[in-house]
Amino acid sequence: MATIDLAQTSRRADFPAIPEGWHYLDTAATAQKPQVVIDAIDRAYGHDYATVHRGVYRRSADMTIAYEAARQRVAAFLNARSADEVVFVRGATEAINLVAQTWGVATLRPGDRILLSQLEHHSNIVPWQMLADRIGGVAIDVCPLTGDGRIDLDAAEAMLTEAHKLVALAHVSNVLGSVLDARRATRLAHAVGAKILIDGCQAVPRIGADVQDIGCDFYVFSGHKLYGPTGIGALWAKGELLDAMPPWQGGGSMIDRVTFAKTSWAPAPQRFEAGTPNIVGALGLHAAIDYVEEIGLPVIHAHEVALVRAARAALSGINSVRLFGPEDAAGIVSFAIEGVHPHDIGTILDEAGVAIRAGHHCAQPLMDHLDIPATARASFGIYNDAADVAALAKGIERVTRIFG
Numbered sequence: 089m090a091t092i093d094l095a096q097t098s099r100r101a102d103f104p105a106i107p108e109g110w111h112y113l114d115t116a117a118t119a120q121k122p123q124v125v126i127d128a129i130d131r132a133y134g135h136d137y138a139t140v141h142r143g144v145y146r147r148s149a150d151m152t153i154a155y156e157a158a159r160q161r162v163a164a165f166l167n168a169r170s171a172d173e174v175v176f177v178r179g180a181t182e183a184i185n186l187v188a189q190t191w192g193v194a195t196l197r198p199g200d201r202i203l204l205s206q207l208e209h210h211s212n213i214v215p216w217q218m219l220a221d222r223i224g225g226v227a228i229d230v231c232p233l234t235g236d237g238r239i240d241l242d243a244a245e246a247m248l249t250e251a252h253k254l255v256a257l258a259h260v261s262n263v264l265g266s267v268l269d270a271r272r273a274t275r276l277a278h279a280v281g282a283k284i285l286i287d288g289c290q291a292v293p294r295i296g297a298d299v300q301d302i303g304c305d306f307y308v309f310s311g312h313k314l315y316g317p318t319g320i321g322a323l324w325a326k327g328e329l330l331d332a333m334p335p336w337q338g339g340g341s342m343i344d345r346v347t348f349a350k351t352s353w354a355p356a357p358q359r360f361e362a363g364t365p366n367i368v369g370a371l372g373l374h375a376a377i378d379y380v381e382e383i384g385l386p387v388i389h390a391h392e393v394a395l396v397r398a399a400r401a402a403l404s405g406i407n408s409v410r411l412f413g414p415e416d417a418a419g420i421v422s423f424a425i426e427g428v429h430p431h432d433i434g435t436i437l438d439e440a441g442v443a444i445r446a447g448h449h450c451a452q453p454l455m456d457h458l459d460i461p462a463t464a465r466a467s468f469g470i471y472n473d474a475a476d477v478a479a480l481a482k483g484i485e486r487v488t489r490i491f492g
């Protein structure tokens with residue numbers, strides 16, 4: 089890959105909440121917001137605000153058009169066949185719970201199996217455990233990882249049987265940054281008749297996703313990791329699956345007709361959006377996708393690959409630092425320092441204005457596999473540059489001096 093000039097591609101100036109001298113390296117937890125997203129939210133509340141879908145007045149009709157335009161924008165971003173395949177949710181966590189509680193409850197039976205991987209976020213483990221408990225007699229299998237921290241699809245191929253009804257895997261690991269071959273994972277799932285859900289939380293802001301090219305059945309992501317607001321995300325599902333899924337939450341907006349004798353449901357996606365939705369969140373997400381696509385995901389990815397390479401090179405030169413994950417990780421570098429708890433690393437770095445994440449990253453089974461309680465994690469976004477990597481390396485050198 090050609091070397092890129094990080095100073096040229098960094099878009100730090102677009103982000104008002106990153107002051108000079110502060111090094112934000114926790115984008116995998118949540119991304120900072122560019123001014124265009126803040127402006128879109130400000131405009132929506134400060135100028136255009138009204139409810140959607142129900143109002144007969146002009147303002148509400150306009151807001152409905154804007155809300156549905158956001159759905160179209162998400163659909164185009166994922167290359168969905170139709171905006172009707174996009175359900176707005178609070179985020180990836182809610183999307184996975186929705187699939188588990190609707191499709192899962194309607195589909196799984198005792199004796200069925202679910203395949204997850206060792207590196208999944210708790211959001212892509214716990215909803216399936218709850219489903220398995222609810223149905224009873226449903227087993228969860230765990231696909232192992234390769235030595236460099238990728239989901240081992242050869243092992244998945246050997247493990248999958250016709251008893252598997254669902255495979256659910258992260259497109260990009262939030263701890264290791266490893267990238268799944270989502271097309272192959274989909275082929276393997278479909279070969280045994282299983283459906284596949286891809287957790288795209290860390291993938292959509294870093295490498296993007298084309299759901300038709302991948303061929304998957306469900307794809308989920310959170311807006312706040314994509315430079316958009318919190319409280320909004322999307323579930324994409326193949327139209328025929330969504331049409332067959334029962335609703336999970338009841339209330340306004342998701343019905344066709346209500347009587348005390350019987351209620352009928354609205355078609356998808358409305359059937360899955362009970363209550364007044366996160367109207368402004370959807371508009372903010374629209375602005376975030378516009379922002380990301382204006383820069384271009386290939387540019388963002390190349391920028392983050394260069395940052396990862398620089399960070400790994402700087403950290404591997406420091407004695408006692410152990411790096412996790414593959415060399416070509418997408419935007420995320422996890423590490424540990426022998427004899428130092430990651431929380432101490434995080435605290436000392438914070439004194440130097442470097443914000444990293446320390447902990448289990450909602451991936452305790454992965455920590456068990458790595459045989460450590462926690463890691464320190466630096467994760468990058470389009471606003472980072474070489475100065476952030478230098479500050480990280482300098483801070484880590486200080487940590488190693490303090491701890492001898």
Ligand SMILES: Cc1ncc(COP(=O)(O)O)c(C=O)c1O
Pocket residue numbers: 116117178179180181182209211212258260261262287289290310450
């Ligand atoms: C890979 C992955 N999946 C799921 C989630 C859950 O996302 P949210 O908390 O926005 O619902 C996260 C968030 O850290 C994540 O990184």
